[in-house]
Amino acid sequence: MTVPEGYDKYAYEPFAVTVDLAVFTVRAGTLQVLLVERGQEPYAGRWALPGGFVLPDESAEEAAWRELAEETGVTDVSGLHLEQLRTYSEPGRDPRMRVVTVAFAALFPDAPVPHGGGDAAQAQWLRFNAIGPLAFDHDRILADAHERVGAKLEYTCLATSFCPPEFTLGELQQVYETVWGTPLDRPNFRRKVLATPGFVEQVPGAARLTGGRGKPAALYRAGVATTLHPPLLRPTMEGRP
Template sequence: MDEASFLAGYDPRAYPSVAVTVDVVALTIRDGKLCVLLVERGEQPFAGHRALPGGFVREETLDEAALRELAEETGLTSGEAAGELDRVHFEQLRTYGNPGRDPRMRIVSVAYLAFAPHLPEPTAGSDAAHAYWVPVEEAKDLAFDHDQILADGLERARDKLEYTPLATAFVGTDFTISELRQVYAAVWGEELHAGNFHRKVLSVPGFVESTGETAARGGERGGPKAKLYRAGDARLLHPALLRPTREDRVR
């Protein structure tokens, strides 16, 4: 059957209506805390409730829709700011389609994880009254099923730091092991033993490499200087840097 013949006999009313949206778990570190971007919904359903940024997919790909929503809420839409999107770690997280997750109709949402070291103050998009960064431990009672989506996004980000060198993207080009440890502590939400962390990082081939230089970091001029490192060429960490709680389970 050719396309014209098929369309002639096609009745869309015979099929259930399904819409597709995207939701974005955008994470960054602000003042040493892992924060998530939330919006205050300006429209029903859940008007006035906090939610993850997102919206309906238009005539675009899923990736394009998610990047558009992220750009709208963060203000990374033009000029120099648009270049900041290149520094965002961006990946598809999961698909959520349980019946009743949205009271309007059957809506399937494709969630994305966006993770960057520095993102600007947000600017609410067209369907949001406000947008702001919130420490992840304070992001609760969100609209729709966004509590679950956020939990899944956090777990994905924490896993990424165990098995990949993603954390090196959130420090400067040259950094100290202490600065790298602060990234891990913020994302994992756990204090890390400085000596143990230092030893583990240097035991992973290709994770970091010494620059041969030192610099004062966070201390008074003339104080002790710390060795500087840069990201190595490893794409996966072996052995992995497991979270302390996960190490206990492995043993």
């Protein structure tokens, strides 16, 4: 009875399918998450991950891209990093009805749109470390997303997705430190990044940027590489979960 003769003969129950987005950014040395405040029950007044229903003619990915644009107010979200995390389908996760949600993780570079765009109840950036209990099972989704992003920094060039088009190695290092919550040795980080071909490429025009005091730093762009071999592992926490 696993594969029924025809789907219409099978007494399956239809589910609502939604997408939920864990959108991260690194701003001023802190990890921030895009959240919306719920207006009605259940969980009225609580913060929740932005999301919405998957429409009849779109995939979960398309719904996620659409929601990303709507919630951030950014018109051109292409170029941002968006990846599927996993699907949460526990029967009781929404008390009103059976809702299956496909969770996504997205990364935002700093510069644009300090807070929401034109809509009424737009989303806001909150510090990852100062987030109380979220609505539904969004705490777990957010924790899974954070772990995934942290892990991907180790073996992919994903960190540049948190940076503006041109950035210093110090800014890139701060992305790692902020997401991982661990300080890194600056010369060693520099050596590793520059030794990985295609991770970053220096902006040729001897361009330099100064955010304040200290020696001006060279500017880099994201390179063509997508993966890191060998990986850039976080400081030894023996058994990682």
